[in-house]
Amino acid sequence: MWKEATFGNRRVLEREWRGCLTLLSASPYHESSMSNSSIPIKKEDLSNSGPRVRFAPSPTGFLHVGSARTFIFNWLYARRNAGTMVLRLDDTDVERNTDASVQSIFEGLKWLDLRWDEEYKQSERLTLHQKTAWEIFEKGMAYRDFTPAHTGEVEKSGTQGTWLFNPGVRELSRDESDRRAAAGEPFALRFRVPRDTGEEVRFSDAVYGEQRKLAEDIEDFALLRSDGMPTYHLASCADDIDLRITHVIRGQDHLTNTFKHVLIFEAAGGKTPQFAHLPLLVAPDGTKLSKRRHGPIVSVTTYRDAGFLPEAFINFLCLLGWSPKNDREQMSLEELKELFSLEGINRANAVINFKEPASTPEEMFDPKAVWLNAEHIRALPIEELSARLLPVVQQAGYPIDAAQMLKITPLVRERIQLTRDVLTVADFLLVNQLPPYDPAELVPQKGDAAMAKRVLEKARSVLATTEFKHDPLDQVLRAAAQELGIKAGQMFQPIRVAVCGRKNAPPLFETLEVLGREKTLVRIEQAIGKL
RNA sequence: GGCGCUAUCGUCUAGGGGUUAGGACGGAAGAUUCUCAAUCUUCAAACCCGGGUUCGAUUCCCGGUAGCGCUACCA
Structure with a gap:
C-alpha cells in the first residue's frame, strides 16, 4: 500500500492508489532529541478509532501565538480523547508560502514539545x-x-460592495x-x-x-x-x-x-x-495581532528566547479563551490534558495584554504570562530547574558546570520570573571580578563609612577561619555584630554589598556558602580598599 | 454597504431570574525572615445602553451602540 517517492529533495511515502496521502519525513517530530533518532515515518493509524483533529497552518510567516494556541487546543482535545493529531501544511498559496516559514513554524512547535501523529503537505496532494x-x-x-x-480589493470599494x-x-x-x-x-x-x-x-x-x-x-x-x-x-x-x-x-x-x-x-x-x-486573540487595542503592527510579541520564538518555560507558555495560552471553571490557574500539561473540554471555551475575543511600546523586555509581556512562568519555575524540582537554567547560563558565555548550577539554583528559584533572569540575579556568582559599584552602598543603615569599614575588617578576620556553611556563618556573623555593638542587619549589609556588588541579593549565608571562602575574602578586601 | 459573531473589575475569567456578583494577574497598604524575592493579610476595581417578559433582571427576549470576523482566482 505504501511506496517511496521523491518530491523535491524530500523523501516521502505516498499511498499508491491515490497519490494524495503524503507523509513527510523531515519535521521536529523526527528531529526530536528525545529518544531514538530514527523514528519510523508515521503512517495513518487505522486502528485508532478516536477523534481525528488537525492543525493546518499556512506557511506565510513565523508561528504566531494565535496559531500556537489553536495547535495546543487541538492537541489537548486529541490527547484528552485518545484521538489523533494531524499536522497539515496548508500551502496552496504558492505566491506567499516560503520554506523559511515552514522551518520557523516547526521551530516554534518544537519548542512547545507537543507531538503530532501524522503529517501532510497540501501542495503534494493537488490531484x-x-x-x-x-x-x-x-x-x-x-x-x-x-x-x-480581477483585483478583488478594487471591486469592493464600490458602495454596494456586495459581490x-x-x-x-x-x-x-x-x-x-x-x-x-x-x-x-x-x-x-x-x-x-x-x-x-x-x-x-x-x-x-x-x-x-x-x-x-x-x-x-x-x-x-x-x-x-x-x-x-x-x-x-x-x-x-x-x-x-x-x-x-x-x-x-x-x-x-x-x-x-x-x-x-x-x-x-x-x-x-x-x-x-x-x-x-x-475566540480570537487580539492586541490591547482590540485589533487583530499582526507582526507589522505589534512586532515580535506575536511570535512564539520571542517567548522562548525571553526565557519562558514551554509548559508555562502553554498554560498561559490555554487561559485565553478557555477556563476549567474551577478557579484553577496554574496547571501542568497533565492537568490541562485532564481538564480540557470544548465546553469550557469562551465566545468573546481575548486580549493578550502586552505593552504596546515595549519598554524593558520583561515588561512587554502580559503580566499574567510572566507570573505563570514564575509559578511554573517554582513548581519545578531543583534538579529539573537547574538543568533548564544551565544552558541559559552557558549560552550567555559563562563556563559553568552542572554541579555549580545545582548549587546556585536554590538561590535564584524564588527570585526569577523568566529563566533568563538568572543572568541578572546570579551574576555575582558567575563572574570572577565584580563590576564596579558605588562604595556608598557599603554603608549600612544608620551607620557611616567608618562603621562599614569596621564591619568588613571584622568579617575579614572571622571569615578567614569559619566553616563556610550556613549555620556556622550565621552564628559567627551574629556574634561579630554583637561584639561591634551593632544590629545584625548593619553587619550583613556591608558584607552583602561587598560580595554581591549591590544591596538586593539572595540571603547572605547561603550566598557565602555558594561563593566560597576564597572569593568572599577577595571581595571583602576589595571593598575595604574602596572605603 | 451586506452577512455573521461577541459584550462581567485595567486584563484573563467564574456565575446566573432574588448573590455582599466569586477567583486570578496587575495596582495600593500592611505583616514577615539579614536586603531582595517568596509567603500571608487587607483594600480599590466590573455586569455597554434602552425597551420588553417577570413580583424581581447583570442573567431570558428585542432594539441600539461598540468591537471583531467574513465578504479575493489569501489562508
Whole structure:
C-alpha cells in the first residue's frame, strides 16, 4: 500500500492508489532529541478509532501565538480523547508560502514539545483536490468562470460592495463551457451556490452553537484558480474528508467560511466534521495581532528566547479563551490534558495584554504570562530547574558546570520570573571580578563609612577561619555584630554589598556558602580598599 | 454597504431570574525572615445602553451602540 517517492529533495511515502496521502519525513517530530533518532515515518493509524483533529497552518510567516494556541487546543482535545493529531501544511498559496516559514513554524512547535501523529503537505496532494473539484463540477454544482481574474480589493470599494456572482456566467451551457475550455481559454472553477431557493446552510458549532445562513447570502466562491491550483476552501475540505478529520478546531475568523465548507462537504459527498471555533486573540487595542503592527510579541520564538518555560507558555495560552471553571490557574500539561473540554471555551475575543511600546523586555509581556512562568519555575524540582537554567547560563558565555548550577539554583528559584533572569540575579556568582559599584552602598543603615569599614575588617578576620556553611556563618556573623555593638542587619549589609556588588541579593549565608571562602575574602578586601 | 459573531473589575475569567456578583494577574497598604524575592493579610476595581417578559433582571427576549470576523482566482 505504501511506496517511496521523491518530491523535491524530500523523501516521502505516498499511498499508491491515490497519490494524495503524503507523509513527510523531515519535521521536529523526527528531529526530536528525545529518544531514538530514527523514528519510523508515521503512517495513518487505522486502528485508532478516536477523534481525528488537525492543525493546518499556512506557511506565510513565523508561528504566531494565535496559531500556537489553536495547535495546543487541538492537541489537548486529541490527547484528552485518545484521538489523533494531524499536522497539515496548508500551502496552496504558492505566491506567499516560503520554506523559511515552514522551518520557523516547526521551530516554534518544537519548542512547545507537543507531538503530532501524522503529517501532510497540501501542495503534494493537488490531484486529490482537483479530483474533488471536478467531481463537484460533474454534479453540476460548480461552473467555469471565464471572467478574467480581477483585483478583488478594487471591486469592493464600490458602495454596494456586495459581490455574490457574475451575472450570466453561471448560466453558460455545458457545451459552450467545454468548448471554451478546450480552446484554452483560462477559467476559475466556482461553486454554484443555490440562489432564490430560500435554502439555509446550517451547522452546529461546539462553541458558538447553532449557526445558520441564507445560501443566497453566500458568494459563488472559487474552488480552482485559473492556473488549476485549488483554493484554500476546496483544499481544506477535500483534505479533511480524505484524512477523515472528525473535529475541526480553528480560529473564529473561519466561522463564516464554514458555511462554504459545509456546502463543499455536502457537494463532495463527505461527512461534515464537528466544528469548534475559537475566540480570537487580539492586541490591547482590540485589533487583530499582526507582526507589522505589534512586532515580535506575536511570535512564539520571542517567548522562548525571553526565557519562558514551554509548559508555562502553554498554560498561559490555554487561559485565553478557555477556563476549567474551577478557579484553577496554574496547571501542568497533565492537568490541562485532564481538564480540557470544548465546553469550557469562551465566545468573546481575548486580549493578550502586552505593552504596546515595549519598554524593558520583561515588561512587554502580559503580566499574567510572566507570573505563570514564575509559578511554573517554582513548581519545578531543583534538579529539573537547574538543568533548564544551565544552558541559559552557558549560552550567555559563562563556563559553568552542572554541579555549580545545582548549587546556585536554590538561590535564584524564588527570585526569577523568566529563566533568563538568572543572568541578572546570579551574576555575582558567575563572574570572577565584580563590576564596579558605588562604595556608598557599603554603608549600612544608620551607620557611616567608618562603621562599614569596621564591619568588613571584622568579617575579614572571622571569615578567614569559619566553616563556610550556613549555620556556622550565621552564628559567627551574629556574634561579630554583637561584639561591634551593632544590629545584625548593619553587619550583613556591608558584607552583602561587598560580595554581591549591590544591596538586593539572595540571603547572605547561603550566598557565602555558594561563593566560597576564597572569593568572599577577595571581595571583602576589595571593598575595604574602596572605603 | 451586506452577512455573521461577541459584550462581567485595567486584563484573563467564574456565575446566573432574588448573590455582599466569586477567583486570578496587575495596582495600593500592611505583616514577615539579614536586603531582595517568596509567603500571608487587607483594600480599590466590573455586569455597554434602552425597551420588553417577570413580583424581581447583570442573567431570558428585542432594539441600539461598540468591537471583531467574513465578504479575493489569501489562508
